Amino acid sequence: MVTSLRLLHLYPDLLNLYGDRGNIITLKRRCQWRNIELAITEASLGDKVDFANIDLVFMGGGSDREQTLLFQDFKEHKGPALVEATEEGLPLLSVCGGYQLLGQYYKTHDGDEMPGLGLFDAWTEAGESRLIGNVIAQVPMLGGKTTLVGFENHSGRTYLGSSQSTTALAKVLRGHGNNGQDKSEGAVYKNALGTYLHGPILPKNPALADWLLSKALERRFGSSQIDSLPDCWEQKAHQAIIKRFS
Amino acid sequence: MFPSPRLLTALWVGKVAISINRHIGHGGTSLPGMVGRKIAPQVLSTLASQLKKGAIVVTGTNGKTTTSKMIAAIMEKGGLTLTHNRAGANLISGITTAFIHSASAGGQLKSDLGIIEVDEATVPPLTKEVKPRVLVVTNFFRDQLDRFGELDKTVDLVNGAIQKLPPQSTIILNADDPLVASLGAKYTGRVIYYGIESRSYGNREMTQSAETRFCRLCGHSLDYDWYFFGQLGHYRCHHCGFQRPRPHITIGDISLKGEDGSSFYVETQENRWLINLSTPGFYNIYNALAAVAVAWHTKVADQAIRLGLEGYKTNFGRMERLEIGEGRKAFLALIKNPTGCDEVIRTITQNEGPKRLLIMIQDNAADGRDISWLWDADFESLEKVASQLQSLTTSGLRGEDMALRLTYAGLPVQQIEHKANIDEAIRSTIKATKTGETLYILPTYTALLAAKTTLTRLGYSSKYWEE
Numbered sequence: 001m002v003t004s005l006r007l008l009h010l011y012p013d014l015l016n017l018y019g020d021r022g023n024i025i026t027l028k029r030r031c032q033w034r035n036i037e038l039a040i041t042e043a044s045l046g047d048k049v050d051f052a053n054i055d056l057v058f059m060g061g062g063s064d065r066e067q068t069l070l071f072q073d074f075k076e077h078k079g080p081a082l083v084e085a086t087e088e089g090l091p092l093l094s095v096c097g098g099y100q101l102l103g104q105y106y107k108t109h110d111g112d113e114m115p116g117l118g119l120f121d122a123w124t125e126a127g128e129s130r131l132i133g134n135v136i137a138q139v140p141m142l143g144g145k146t147t148l149v150g151f152e153n154h155s156g157r158t159y160l161g162s163s164q165s166t167t168a169l170a171k172v173l174r175g176h177g178n179n180g181q182d183k184s185e186g187a188v189y190k191n192a193l194g195t196y197l198h199g200p201i202l203p204k205n206p207a208l209a210d211w212l213l214s215k216a217l218e219r220r221f222g223s224s225q226i227d228s229l230p231d232c233w234e235q236k237a238h239q240a241i242i243k244r245f246s
Numbered sequence: 247m248f249p250s251p252r253l254l255t256a257l258w259v260g261k262v263a264i265s266i267n268r269h270i271g272h273g274g275t276s277l278p279g280m281v282g283r284k285i286a287p288q289v290l291s292t293l294a295s296q297l298k299k300g301a302i303v304v305t306g307t308n309g310k311t312t313t314s315k316m317i318a319a320i321m322e323k324g325g326l327t328l329t330h331n332r333a334g335a336n337l338i339s340g341i342t343t344a345f346i347h348s349a350s351a352g353g354q355l356k357s358d359l360g361i362i363e364v365d366e367a368t369v370p371p372l373t374k375e376v377k378p379r380v381l382v383v384t385n386f387f388r389d390q391l392d393r394f395g396e397l398d399k400t401v402d403l404v405n406g407a408i409q410k411l412p413p414q415s416t417i418i419l420n421a422d423d424p425l426v427a428s429l430g431a432k433y434t435g436r437v438i439y440y441g442i443e444s445r446s447y448g449n450r451e452m453t454q455s456a457e458t459r460f461c462r463l464c465g466h467s468l469d470y471d472w473y474f475f476g477q478l479g480h481y482r483c484h485h486c487g488f489q490r491p492r493p494h495i496t497i498g499d500i501s502l503k504g505e506d507g508s509s510f511y512v513e514t515q516e517n518r519w520l521i522n523l524s525t526p527g528f529y530n531i532y533n534a535l536a537a538v539a540v541a542w543h544t545k546v547a548d549q550a551i552r553l554g555l556e557g558y559k560t561n562f563g564r565m566e567r568l569e570i571g572e573g574r575k576a577f578l579a580l581i582k583n584p585t586g587c588d589e590v591i592r593t594i595t596q597n598e599g600p601k602r603l604l605i606m607i608q609d610n611a612a613d614g615r616d617i618s619w620l621w622d623a624d625f626e627s628l629e630k631v632a633s634q635l636q637s638l639t640t641s642g643l644r645g646e647d648m649a650l651r652l653t654y655a656g657l658p659v660q661q662i663e664h665k666a667n668i669d670e671a672i673r674s675t676i677k678a679t680k681t682g683e684t685l686y687i688l689p690t691y692t693a694l695l696a697a698k699t700t701l702t703r704l705g706y707s708s709k710y711w712e713e
Contacts, residue, residue, distance in 0.1 A: 013459065017396070022621025022654070029654050063396040069465055133615065151616050198618050203650055233653050233662070237646040244643075 004037035005216050008049065010059040010078065010098070012042045014070050018153065020060035020095055022200035026209050027056070034227045036213075045073050051085035055216040061096030061154075061198075071114070074101060079117045086119055091191040091215040095201065099187070099194030100124045100156055120187045120194055121161035122178075130155045134245045135175030135197055137185045142207050148185070149204050149241040150197025152176060158196075160184060169195055174245055191215045204241065206234045249292070249353030256286035257353055260346035275335040279342030290338070291375040293345040293355050299326065301360035301376050302540055305369050305404065306384030306426070308586045309533045310336065312525075312564050313384055314363040316537035320554030321359055324546045330361040337368050338375075366400045370407040380543060381411065382418045382536055386425040387476055387585040388619060401425050401462070408433055418539050420532065421493045422478040428462040430491060440539045441493035444500045444510070447528055448474040463488045475528070476585040495539045500531060512538045519548060521555050527565050529589045534558075565593065568706045573681035576706075578697065581605075581688045582613070584622035591624060594686050595631050602637045602685045603628075604675045605652075606668055606693035607644040613690040617644050625655035632657055636683060640664045641671035642693045668696040676704070 009024055024040060031038035043049045062070075079101075086092055094102050103122040105113045116123075130153060137148045148170050157179035160166055168178070169186030177185030177196065186195035193212070195201060202209040210226055218224035249257075260282035267277065282289045294301060304314045311334045318330050331344035341362055349355050364372050366386075373381070386401055405428075408417060413435050420426045421441035430437040452459075452473050459468050459477060466485035473479040482489035500510040507524040508531055523534055534555055541551045568576040581587040594601070609615050628635070638661050640648040645664045653659045665671040672687065679685040689697050 016622075018616065019618030019621030022618070022651075025621065025654050029656075063398050065398050065465070066460070069460070151618060153616060198616070200618055200621050203621070203654060204647070230659075232659060233646060233650040236664070237650045240644075240646045 002035065002037055003221070004039060005031065005055040005220065006039045006041065006053060007056045007058065008054045009040060009042045010057060011044050011070050013044050014066040015060040015062040015098055017061050017063065017096070018198040019200050020198060023058055023093065023202040026202040027213065030209055030213065030229065033229055043078065045070060049078050049081065051081050051090065054085070054090065055220050056212060057082065057090060057092040059094040059098030061098055067097050067101070075117070083117050083119050086190060086192040089191050089219050091212050091219070092193065093212055094194045095198065096154055096196055099196065100158065102194060103158065106156065119192060120189050121163040121166035122158050122187050124156040124158045127155045127157045131176035131180055133175055134241060135177065135185065136173045136242060136246050137170035137177065138173060139170045139208070141188065142211060146207055147242060148197065148208065149238055150199040150201045152196045153198065154196050160187060165189055169193055204234060204238045206231050253286045253289055253292055254353055256282040256289045257346055257349055258351065259285060260343065264343065264347055275333045275343045276337065276339045278346055279339035282346050283339060283342055290342045290345055293349050294360060294376040296355040297329070297357065297360045299359040300379030301362055302380045302382070303362045303364055303372065303376070303378040304382045304384070305364045305366050307366065307387040307583060309384040309529060310363045312530060313382065313533040313536045314361050316534055316555060316558050317540050318361050319558045320537060320541045320546055320551050321361070323554040324550035326359045327357040328359055328361055329355065329357040331363055334363065336363045336365045338371055341372065366404055369404050373407045373411060377412050378415050380416050380418060380540055381408065382540060383420065383426045383429060384532065384536055385420055385423045385478065387583050405429050411435060416543060418536065418543065420536070421491045422474060424468060424477060424481055425462060427491055428488070431463065438495065438539055438543055439491045439493045440495045440535050441490065442474060442535070443496045444498055445472055446500050447502065448472055448479065461486060461488050475589060495535065495542060497531065497535055502528065514542060517542065519551055521552065523555060524559065525565065527589055527593050529586070565590070568701065570676055570679065570706055574679050574683060576676065576679065576685040576687065578687045580691065580694050582690055584619050587623040590688060591627050595627055597684055600634050600636050600683045602675055602679055602683060603635060604639045604641065604671055604685065604687045605648050606642040606671065606689040606697065607640070607648045608642040608690050608692045609644050610692045613692050617647060620648065620651045625651055629656045635661070637675065637678060638662050639671055639675055641666065641668050642690070668693055669700045672697055672700045
């Protein structure tokens with residue numbers, strides 16, 4: 001029997017900054033190399049989604065203008081159902097703008113608060129300058145000293161709330177992360193991840209890609225068993241960043 | 247005009263810096279201008295105001311170097327003398343260097359016409375100092391986003407500068423790029439649109455990732471009935487009525503001749519020019535069209551247009567042909583963003599013969615620190631020529647990232663080789679290229695500069711600052 005998983009790519013035509021489609025390419029290949037079929041569906045403005053048929057969700061970031069375009073659609077239609085599914089363990093990766101939309105609110109320069117979906121206990125405030133550059137961080141949930149490398153480019157500063165349910169994805173060793181102050185990077189709530197890291201994030205962090213896939217497999221088939229891959233260039237590219245920037 | 251002592255000092259110091267740079271065999275062209283501007287901030291505006299026939303300013307993400315050089319080739323055939331930042335240093339200091347170099351020691355500029363290639367974000371400060379006679383905008387794609395934040399902001403920057411131009415300036419815009427064409431909507435001076443009518447190339451469906459398919463004026467999605475590449479095509483917005491402007495100057499028939507270039511007709515209501523271009527790549531047809539639009543507007547003789555473009559050779563790493571010995575071919579093609587890179591990949595896959603690939607990726611400031619665009623480019627297309635690939639080498643500071651990208655594009659992982667050192671990578675791949683094979687070298691900007699140094703040493707390329 002062929003194992004198959006279904007990935008939903010949310011708003012691929014609007015949230016497509018900084019090579020984030022590389023994350024989809026990565027998940028697709030890593031499944032293919034293990035004889036897992038990964039069916040990819042896309043949903044944008046006006047499209048209906050039945051999350052019961054979805055095993056994994058990806059949401060990237062977009063420009064301010066494009067995020068404004070989809071805000072209404074996400075808030076009223078897909079967002080609430082997505083939150084409900086993640087409560088039940090649906091794995092999700094959200095990057096940058098997608099991550100911000102899933103927090104409690106976004107506070108603009110003028111002090112207006114745009115409500116988010118409230119999946120993560122986190123809020124974002126517009127910042128004066130952009131936080132740009134290479135990031136190295138440690139991810140406790142991947143065990144030991146597993147590092148995460150990526151490239152951040154954001155002006156929003158995200159702060160995690162005090163509830164224990166949302167935790168930081170990683171501890172920043174180099175770069176800015178969520179807000180440039182508290183050394184936190186990204187957020188985890190159940191199997192949902194938020195991060196500021198582009199690069200894109202998954203190709204050079206295969207352990208994180210496999211974490212998402214094993215959560216999806218576990219939820220669908222009851223077993224998180226996943227074959228290991230050689231990860232030759234994945235490790236070389238990862239280590240090259242560690243060597244140059246730490 | 248009698249130049250001030252301060253201006254003369256700036257000029258002389260700048261000239262000395264230029265000559266030192268060249269003497270040490272370094273093509274760096276920003277420093278002399280930077281030093282000159284420190285001494286006399288008005289050095290550029292004072293020199294540029296002496297241009298008898300004004301300045302042609304060219305901006306846009308892709309094609310600005312090639313378009314400027316094509317304009318220069320035409321203008322030189324038309325008998326004009328030029329001040330032109332040929333080496334592609336397109337920030338304000340590099341542009342200033344070109345003017346310092348062109349001026350006499352007494353502070354007089356002898357050239358007739360300025361041709362200035364300028365980085366998009368530098369358009370506002372440049373147009374404050376140099377009032378353009380003509381401003382050309384070629385296209386807007388994602389490029390070095392970490393400097394600008396987002397593409398929208400880049401378009402806004404250029405738009406802001408255009409609204410402040412003196413009324414006698416003409417803007418020449420690519421009608422096929424909705425982001426560029428939208429710039430003409432509010433400009434009160436003369437606007438000339440150029441675009442391709444011929445549908446002998448392109449698709450009814452979008453095949454590549456486009457920058458934006460949304461109307462800049464109202465935010466609704468645009469409807470296309472033809473795509474050339476990226477978001478370039480024939481489009482309209484059914485919501486607000488914005489649509490591709492009818493071009494004043496167009497291209498009818500195109501015949502693409504692979505590596506040998508192309509021939510096509512450029513047409514206005516009254517004129518028709520047959521152009522033979524030896525430079526390959528569909529995107530170069532757009533560059534030639536923009537150059538003809540400038541020549542037509544400034545009333546250059548037909549003969550000069552035809553001869554200028556026919557004599558134009560690709561240079562400075564824009565699908566530049568390198569002579570590496572009998573029966574062996576090599577091309578050098580700058581890659582810096584997904585759309586430009588996809589066109590280069592398309593040209594490579596059109597060649598049926600055995601080939602080698604050397605891709606050199608760096609993330610220095612001039613390359614853009616963020617290399618995530620590699621994942622937006624269509625390296626997957628290389629899979630269909632995988633059996634023709636004799637070797638696949640990556641190099642540069644981000645060579646491992648490139649190797650990883652190729653792995654995920656479906657190319658055989660055991661065939662991919664990384665050589666960190668650019669000099670060594672070039673020497674060894676040229677050496678490995680056999681008779682009948684074609685080597686494609688694809689560098690980002692600073693890798694291109696390094697490649698040029700090696701190629702010059704090997705005797706395969708002219709010194710780029712003399713081109």
